Amino acid sequence: MALWQAEHVAERLQQTFPGCRTELVTMTTQGDKILDAPLAKIGGKGLFVKELEQGMLDGFADIAVHSMKDVPVEFPGGLHLAAILTREDPTDAFVSNRYSALHDLPANARIGTSSLRRQCQIKELYPDAEILSLRGNVNTRLSKLDSGEYDAIILASAGLKRLGMADRISQGLDAGVSLPAIGQGAIGIECRSDDLEINQMLTALHDSETGLCVMAERAMNARLNGGCQVPIAGFAQMQGDQLFMRGLVGNPDGSLIYRSERTDSVDKAEAIGKMIAEDLLAQGADKILQALFD
């Protein structure tokens, strides 16, 4: 998927700036290498971005293409986020060969996901479901499902759609059932802050609506100090000139989930995310988050 996303950005640049030459510099990140442990246990933020950032600082590459979901809220000195592309389907996908929807599953179904966010929301609705670890790239995850290890797995719809596998999606889960991760479905492009030419080019690819939504979501995460390895969800949508955002923090077994939502004008995007975080903290989210790091 990382390759698809990088090639997609190269194509967008070539379309927008005919004659522009791009070169793909592939790198392997820690997040790609460690496949046996759940990401939550490895800890640390930016598992999928650190090597790419060093590559840009060292001059091996000019831009890095990321899934916004995997990008920490803070950037190393000298680098910044220059553009966010129009968001792809932000939902979580229910993928199964036997059941057409989440509510068709038997009570003690085996569900594959290594995301504490997905686990917490599914366990809240289906406490008897058995959540089993699932890592690897999209193809690996699908082949594990096909081999019968799980009754169903949960993946990001965006990844499946980008890779031309939308037909594997049995059901796109409504945000009220599985609230997406901060930045889910959005591709971001990072570059050196002082590279004027590159920054100018990337501005042409920026989608301001997605940018505002993701800004609100990341403001929530900044206040909560969360990464993608904790049961935090945050999802903002535009409704005319208003921004509607929902956020939640839960414990991994879904026995306790705090929720908050807010609608306000789009120029308050950052404040909306921060206020949702404050509201969640006031309800007790800090205790849940603290317990995860003990």
Ligand SMILES: NCc1[nH]cc(CCC(=O)O)c1CC(=O)O
């Ligand atoms: N943490 C891995 C990751 N980072 C981004 C995506 C999906 C694509 C996207 O959200 O843009 C995925 C896989 C998944 O959640 O199934």
